[in-house]
Amino acid sequence: MIRLLSSLLLFLAASAGAKDQAPLFRDFVGVCGHTVTFKPELYAPVCTWVRDYHPVPWDLAKDTSTLPTWPFAKNKVSWEKVYGSWKGSGLHINVCLMLDEMKDSWKSPAKDAEAYAASFAKEFGPGGKWPFVESIEIGNEPGLYTDEAYLELFDAMAKGIRAANPKVKIVTSNVEAGKSDRYWKSAPMFKDRAALYDVLQIHRYAIAEQWPVWKRTYPENPKVPYLSSIQDLLNWRDQNAPDKKVWVTEFGWDASSKTPDPKGEWAKWTDSTDEEQARYLVRSFFLFSAMNIDKAFVYFFNDKDEPKLHAASGLTRNYEPKPAYHAVAWMLKSLRDYRFNRVIKASLDEGYIYEFTPEKEGEPVVWAAWHATKEDVGISSVDSGKAFLKAELMPLSAGAVESRDASQIKRCGQRPILIWWK
Template sequence: MLRFIPCLFALAAALHAAEPAKPDAKPAPLFRDFVGLCGHTVNFKPDLYYPVCRWVRDYHPVPWDLGDDTSKLPDWPFAKNKVSWEKIYGSWHAKGLRISVCFQIDNMQKDWKNMTADAHAYAKSFAENFGPGGKWPYVEYVELGNEPGLYDDPSYRTIFEAMARGIREGNPKMKIATCNIETGKSERYWKGTDSIKGLEDLYDVLRVHRYAIAKQWPVWSRSYPEDPAVPYLSRIQELVHWRDANTPGKPVWVSEFGWDAAEKKPDPKGEWARWEDSTDEDQARWLVRSFLLFSGMNIDKAFVYFFNDSDEARLHHASGITRNFEPKPAYHAIAWMLKSLEDYRYARTIKASLEEGYIYEFTPEKEGAPVIWAVWHPTKNDVTASLDTKDMSLQKAERMPLAKDASTAIEVSGAEGKLSLTLSTDPTFLWLAPAPK
């Protein structure tokens, strides 16, 4: 799905250490506003997924809404195929989930009766009805396309501008996000930043999809997130740099990232015979570590792809954090991370080393609560680290769980502001409070 762009190993430190925040930068988001999940309309179960996200990114099929005649608007809150958005989005909203809708226009470029007029009217009407203050005020963001590479750049720019102006007219409170955007030229699965140049007043968020793909077709194997040989963090950081230089202050979202993890094996005689997935355990640890890494990269939100899978042994078809709606280890790991950090925000990177490990500090929203250090090693489980906690004392230590009700408490030795910890590829959280005087 995504091209492979070789990275220079000599640049590893620059690619993988979170860059320090600028002195005038706004604070990082609280984790409850940071952790998202990609879902899909009628199959999403808000009660099941609330423990692992506070934001849902929904793939909203525009053909469901408009049917065969794009010039005629649906009878809201129903799509023309009779799906009730009031029922679906209302149930998510009632659970406390916040919603970003991704307009799925990617495969309908030949279906518009009048693309400019119809797209404008549709987006305006949707925003009026479902945006903040609307009749069914459940949707806060609209994303203008997912991966619309089948539109050439002029066509995407036309539909982007039509929809964005429609949303701005219909409901100025609704926020607008781009499709999957990267620096450089447009490709099959993303648009280059030049495609929206000059339209800065028509979008509020830049979105990027990234997967840590180590080998392309027909293998599609993935690596760990800190791996300097894959264009994962590096390509995201390039978009952040572009944002800082061209549209300072606009949020960047990593709106898709993930790892396939299947129990089934591919058909040895089929087209996916050489496909390689990740283990359930690697999927869990790499997703959690990605959230931690993204939090230090001036990213505003990150959305795991995907919510559920049916255990299909093929690319992007085993990426769910549930399998047939039964939690995988990734589900339990993310739920633990979110519960621990939901009222915390990234504060600083204490260490980011492929050899010595990573230490990120998170500070609490509530005054007087302990800080949390997230500590892990990208590749090893037997590295002993000495942590200088200075004037802080350890309240508790937990290691990421891989199963429901798994024990997370671990023992950490040390005294007088020094802790000794054996690092793991599964992150450890340390709750540290000011030492008694």
């Protein structure tokens, strides 16, 4: 079964690469941030896109029929200052409008939501007075709304955005190929709404054991619905909305330096190590790049080192870089002007080798090599037919890139190696 699944992954990745040119990594790598707590200068090395959880209650407060006086939210936060600083650091901005807390606040849901979304898109989208926002998500995980209530808001907001600023990309809430649930909506709800959106988004976590353990596993593990659920959505897209993009807008691993209170709610919670978080994130970016995914956003940018679910997923811990920060920064710096080209090997038994090609003709080709679960494993197919230039092992701290010579690249482990060929 495992060999069959590995072969299937290889086929799907190769098919995706052949179908549509993959994005350059500078257009692919994102991080989930949050308003005034996000520090753009700190996170610019680890992402080119930022996904903001934008609190609609800040903007509308208790009277949804009255728009804020832009660029200020009604709670006086300046979006000009917040998003302007992100743009000033060279980052692209995707705003997720958080709707759950508004469920019982709308005075006239469709009318107020359309006016709000139109106004926001007009002022902050491309060509607006503060042209910082490139895409808008209509809801994050809006499961507190019925499907009918959510679609009422979606239709209204999407129409408002389209009319006010057609240059803004519209993104659905978190969706899955199957039925709606608490944390996602069903992709088939959007089958007849092609004119109202540009991107389908999905959140996925490689969880091996659910409550109360919440233990996560490695991304290639075929026993968990991580890559497979994403592939299900891609398959639905291919059959029903082939011109739409798919973004993975949340994925990540908790890694805390603390242990949970043995008598508390999270007593049995189990996290990953700092090193596991680092290598799983980088390998996920590689895996996603081969699946015809257009963007991927790490959850989360920062954490306060709390030993509980989703509370230790930051690339930084109290704004101090974790190993994951350094690993993702190395990946992005190395592959910024590269895109996925082909899968050379994809095997749970024998390892993985992916090829990335440069935007600029004549630059070196780069291979990424790793094994899902083992260390010091021999890998075949290591001869590219080109001259070896250099190789580097994924770092876990600042300035800790370890070079590898030509004799050392025939073996790999769970930390990816990048190999440059010319």
